[in-house]
Amino acid sequence: MRNDMFSVLRRSPFSLAKTRDVALRLGAVIACLALLVIATPNSAQAFSDEELRNIAEQLNDKSATKKVAVIEEMAADGDPRVAPILKAMLDGDLYVRDSDEHVVIATKKGKVFTHIDIVSGEEVGESSSKELSKIKINNRLRGALRDALATLNLFSPDLNIRSAAVEQIMDARDPAMLPLLLRAIDREEDETLLARMELAQATMALAAGETTEERLSAIDVLASETTPQIRAVLSQFVASAEAEGYEPEVVAAAQDALESVEGRLSTWQTIGDVYRGISLGSVLLLAAVGLAITFGVMGVINMAHGEMIMIGAYTTFMVQQALGSILPSGSAWSLVISVPAAFLVAGAVGVVIERSVIRFLYGRPLETLLATWGVSLVLQQAIRTIFGATNQQVTAPDFMSGAIEFSTGLVLTYNRLWIILFSIIVVAGIAAVLRYTAFGLQMRAVTQNRRMAGSVGIRTGYVDALTFGLGSGIAGIAGVALSQISNVSPNLGQTYIIDSFMVVVFGGVGNLWGTVLGAFSLGIVNKFLEPMAGAVLAKIFVLIALILFIQKRPKGLFALKGRAVEA
Amino acid sequence: MTDYRQKYQMTPVIGWLLKDRGGMILLGILIAAAILVPASNLLLPESSAFHVPTWMVSLLGKYLCYALLALSVDLIWGFCGILSLGHGAFFALGGYAMGMYLMRQIGDRGVYGDPILPDFMVFLNWQELPWYWHGFDMFWFAIVMAMFVPGLLAFVFGFLAFRSRVTGVYLSIITQAMTYALLLAFFRNDMGFGGNNGLTDFKDLLGYSLQSDGTRAGLFVASCVFLGICYTVARGITQSRLGKVLIAIRDAESRVRFTGYRVEYYKLFVFTVSAVMAGIAGALYVPQVGIINPGEFAPALSIEIVIWVAVGGRGTLYGAVLGAFIVNYAKTFFTGAMPDFWLFFLGGLFIAVTLFLPKGVIGAVPAFGSADRQSLFTTWRKRRANEGGKA
């Protein structure tokens, strides 16, 4: 399951500072492990069933400190049955059964919990949550559990578990782990994992190594890497140089290594900014593209555009509610179905608005501003009255949660990646409709010369309605995407309306490509400013830049030149 | 006797004022209100049927400020076709100027008892007053700033925009960008304007306690007077040849250019004047509501102002005043009477007005359907025909 794999990969470096606490408990763990590693590991049966049951019951102790001690003791034993218990505890699946005070691993199915005996590992009855009391953990315990599991898993037959353990050890970076790690290196066959292990070893050897050679070789290994962890390792080493009295040549070497690592990291930072800019751009694009039609093409200053997005988001919510019972949670289908649904719902609303209000206002763009503003107020209140003012929850399907994480610290979250892709598809779709379909042709005809279009037999009213419907429908689709990153509330639309107008105007009214370019450039500029100026100032700068830009290009990025404009 | 003779022979002011029926009525009412309302509030006993309660006085005062704001928008939108979606910015700037004065007046009566620094500076431990706060302890300076700062902003912004011939929705959107940028800027606590909380907890104005009925009445009168003056000025402008040029620009900008007028200068002039009026409105508004904060920069507010004008009737000046009162009264009433559904009514009102009263409420009153308004509507119809629904 991808998530689990990443849940490990995703872990941010150095989660565990080398506090006294950690040192001690790892010390204990290693001491014992050292023994049992020599005596063939993973096969030891140090615990009798009775002992295991008793010690497990101590996991329910009040004091976290005691719990930590117990966890270490269990881990140190190396009993293969321990790992599943600790894992369950980490996942919050470890309970005490009220009936017989036994510790059981309980997994929830619907309303029922199935109990698995920690000793035998077999199902031993089931019950409701009432008869179980959960063994509580906090962040400190999570840390302890994870380290314990790491040391246990270092020799696990499963490669994934092993590599996860290595990452964890690299995070902890406790010299006490070095001997254990070395032993693991001896046994490791997998090349890539071996490399990681050696890297981990290097991170520790830097400080722990006895000889200058060891340190220098460690630095060589590290210098070739490009991760924030390594930067921290080196910078800490350099910082503590004279305190620890390291050899000058070593320190110098470390300094060089540090610089090279930092240099490479900064380029990755830039890459990250660009990506985030594109991602923001894609969101802006989705929000604006519907407006590019209702406002850009039809000239309706559509203040209700934001509400169309909102309607799309609420449609997504309703689809999920409707399908929630049928589909497993995290299924992609509800979202997939939401897209056409949102298009139809928002589109229909759009058509109604066009027929009932806007069609009376063509050629009076400023009136459309007032009317649609009224419409937006009504729609907001309507949603509020129907669904209530509070947020609605739209769960993210599995394929949209999580992220691809590069060791260089660059994180590409799936939902952002999908939204970028989605925005491109949507735009391509619109372009296709405008260019290749009869409707697109009629639409352009009507917007360019209504009377002429009418006289050649195009039903202009019909085209108007559909055009507005199209724009609204696309806004609805945007709502589906935005429901994944933003909150689904009656105010959703207001969040995006201003930005949408900025994008369309910046790109040049009536020009789809202008909107695309506008969205991405605004996004990227914003993201480059943000780290320097902070989010608020960045936004202000972007707005000022927009104002000044319009001075240079009064008709936006892509403006038609010549007489056409004046006509 | 053809009417252009009277139009140009009479001493101007009286001449066109007499011709302006709506204006006369408005000014008459303003004068009456300026006398009666405070009188009945201060002199008549609470029990009297004609007693105007204090909350009503300050409420009306607030409406008057909104009316003045709407007037300033109508001057540029109704007569010169400049649709500003950022006029709230000028209003708020004027308000902040006044707010800064009132803030300085608190003196050491602030919670921290600092004689110079406003409270919000003290608890974010600022050491001394930022330079731009100096001088605001003087009333005249604050008043000058309340007009100068919005005026200057409008002048610079307008100079850039009109010189490079930014028109139509492009202009509207960048005005919106302007007010939005200011909104964000004033939200920042580092700006030294009290961040989101803005300026509040005012004590007194020129030594008169803001809490006292007398001061309220005074502010109410002041609002009436300034609305009257600004109306007269605005009417003066629109009646002059300059006003005719403005209308000409609204209807056929390029023709005006080819006739040899520097369109950008005319726009710049009226835009600046309008901004100054908005600034005055803001300065009058703050002491009556007791708070000024970045919320006044919100683009939504600026859009609402335009809606007031449209509801009342664009291009008539008095229509704008009427519109401001109608919409804001409706808001006051419905938010109390039906708090859960009032947006339906307000939204519905806007839709209805645009659909059924294209000339606004005032346009529905035959007596006020002036020739100007007439043609404004026909222009729309023609433009629709010509442009075939393209903006």
Add this chain to the structure above:
Amino acid sequence: MNKKLQALIGAGAMAVSAMAMSAAQAAETIKVGVLHSLSGTMAISETTLKDTVLMLVDDLNKNGGLLGKQVEAVVVDPASDWPLFAEKARELIEQEQVAVVFGCWTSVSRKSVLPVFEELNSMLFYPVQYEGEESSRNVFYTGAAPNQQAIPAVDYLMSEDGGSAERIVLLGTDYVYPRTTNKILRSYLNGKGISDEDIMENYTPFGHSDWQSIVADVKAFASAGKKTAVVSTINGDANVPFYKELANQGIKAEDIPVVAFSVGEEELAGIDTAPLVGHLAAWNYFQSVESDANTAFIEKWHAFIGDESRVTNDPMEATYIGFNMWKQAVEQAGTTDVDAVRQAMYGQEVANLTGGTAVMNTNHHLSKPVLIGEVQDDGQFDIVWETEGTVVGDAWSDFLPESAKLTADWTYPWVCGNCEKPMY
């Protein structure tokens, strides 16, 4: 055909509407004002509190009302528009003649109505955690002051169980509550030996929806080797996108715990919390607290709102406490007269929903227990830490030089909200 006419219509209509109401209620009612935004940006949070007050009033009337009279809630909508708050407050007090007002969420709305309540000597109960630095004779603050939320929270973060954080990120929306709170925290942390280079402060606009860069920055900041924790004073709308980004970028609670002061059950209702398990919030109340009073309250709430899935949260409890305190004070004073009730308020005790009792102090702030909860995968919080006994709300923070000097005490001999020495 103009302003004056409008004014008259205005006066008329208002009077009529007022009369209509009172007529219906046979004038023998005690009016209670509810001043919460039902539209605009704050509706998302405040609507719930309106319903809470209505529920409490409903309940009170079922049990025979107050002083033998029925209690009537007068609801208005200030629409998240701050000057409108002041206008509406005036309307409630002068027109509707309400005995007390429950309302406001944001600091700015409170600041906006404050002069009105002081001028007309009325009474406001303010149910939301806030930045402190205020004590008005006419306001009772039933939400948490910084020392009842922020300080304990960072104490916990720095404790062993909290993960012994040595590096703190202060994320906030750019307005006065986060600014002030973070100022207090910074000086507190410095006092605890955490130097400024181990503190990162970052502010974002209201409703900030794109958190990629900032979350990435936090990760970078955390990669320096010391245990890092985040203290979030991010407000309202911005939270959902923030937590979604947090989840997707995989910031695990045991690596970088985030403790929030403005995120409760209500805010989490919009998020799938499975990836957020272990992140923290500090409040005086959590729905998950097991106590009979709480269970009863939740049942009552679900019955009243007619929706089993609706959650309860801290400001609701604050409202509950405030309302009951006012009720007791009125009964004790035998009148709804503001001055009498105010005197009766001091030392008034109400049982918390979380067990123990809340006491109203003479600085108009409550003594309440402080709880720290961990987000669970069901959107609820699991209490991982709580103060022994209650914490007295400080109107004036001890960690800001200017305010440390000040005392708020509305009883003799002080009779002052911000004095360095007693009045008498």
Add this chain to the structure above:
Amino acid sequence: MSEAAAIQKNASDEEQVKSAQSETILYVDGVSVTFDGFRALNNLSFYVEPGELRAIIGPNGAGKTTMMDIITGKTRPDTGDVLFKSEIDLTKLDEAEIANLGIGRKFQKPTVFESHTVFDNLLLACSGGRGVFQALFHRLSDAEKIKIEKTLVTIMLEDKRDEMAANLSHGQKQWLEIGMLLMQEPELLLVDEPVAGMTDSETEETAKLLRSISKEYSVVVVEHDMEFVRDLDCKVTVLHEGSVLAEGRLDHVQKDPRVIEVYLGR
């Protein structure tokens, strides 16, 4: 100028070219302009002498209106010179400046100030005080009134003086616009399709109007109504694809095979 004189000139056109610059009121030389790749004007050159009435004809897209735009400063040429009175370079000035130099332009689509009375339309066009504050404090002088009255007569709208321009007929708007040009006291009038959509009687009236005007001013008329051009009875320049195809008396150019091919042939 008399017909004879005009013929004289045509005969000796070639010599004129060299010295044209010194005598022309309008001198357009080698002007080219391109809109998004489309070449609207292609090395266009022609000259108008003081007091001349010139008709410019050509099929749609020949660049007639673009040429007007160039002369009046609405569009800037990519290359070429446009000189007024032989020395003033128009390509450097903007509409208002050019208008104030004394070049009046009438649009293809009649554009008058619809919300103003006929009287006010003329008043606004009235030469003199264009400054903002002049306008603000302007009072109507008797001189101006007389001048307006005079023009009202010229354009046959004296009884429509207080009508809203919006309520005029199409033809009347055209005349009003011409009247507004006259009020500017220009030295050169550019008239774009003055009779488009006019009734025959109106067309004749207009032709008469322009001929009478051309006694005082230099006039350039863009038109493709042949009959009307014939009525004007003046020198004709034929544009095609942005450059001059032929020039001379109408009957003369009508014989030109190329003209027949591109224009009359259709």
